[in-house]
Amino acid sequence: MDGDVDALLAEQRDYYRAAAAEYDRPYERVEELRDLLAFVDELPVIGDVLELACGTGQWTARLAERARSVTAVDAAAEVLALARVRTESPTVRFLEADLFEWQPPRRYDTVFFAFWLSHVPPSRFADFWSTVAAALAPGGKAIFIDDGPAAVAATEEEVLANLPVPAALRRLDDGSQYRIVKVFHDVRTLTDDLTALGWSVRIRPVAWNFIGIAEPPTAVG
Secondary structure (H helix, E strand, C coil), rough: CHHHHHHHHHHHHHHHHHHHHHCCCHHHHHHHHHHHHHHHHHHCCEEEEEEECCCCCCCHHHHHHHCCCEEEECCCHHHHHHHHCCCCCCCCCECCCCCCCCCCCEEEEEEEEEECCHHCCCHHHHHHHHHHHHHEEEEEEEEEEEECCCHHHHHHEEEEECCCCEEEEEECCCCCCEEECCCCCCCCHHHHHHCCCCCCEEEEECEEEEEEEECCCCCCC
């Protein structure tokens, strides 16, 4: 099963590399998604920020306005190139790395990720949150945004059955297609799962999406 998950994650990375030019279309098409960007101003984004899976930088520039510094990480060089163009700030550093293998070399006041948790396989869920906890400085918070089960994305995804993890099929303009991990987390279940890992978490629905703020187990740090 681990081999199947690894293969799916490799295909997911390939998709985001190939999809760089099409990445921003949902932000142009879905009003609720554009509205979510404005919520950054209401979130406790402070100090040195680590942004995971930054994509083309839709969120990065907004984080930079609130932060002392931003380290933005993504596995796809193609989307990072677009993010660098979009975000012209001396306080932002971009880094190419596989988030399932990379370990942060330092700690941050805020760890932020938008529409990434749904791409984490359930079997990697606990390890991912351990990485987030290890990346947070004492008193730091994780802030995350993603699709709920009723989100527009949930109704449009071509869900794949009979795979070891929840997954969907994505097609690009050139006709190529890729499988990706796609977990539409229910807010209550996600809250319970994080609480079971020792996190203190508050998740609120926003339209068909959700925004979460979480503090790591006190034993960390």
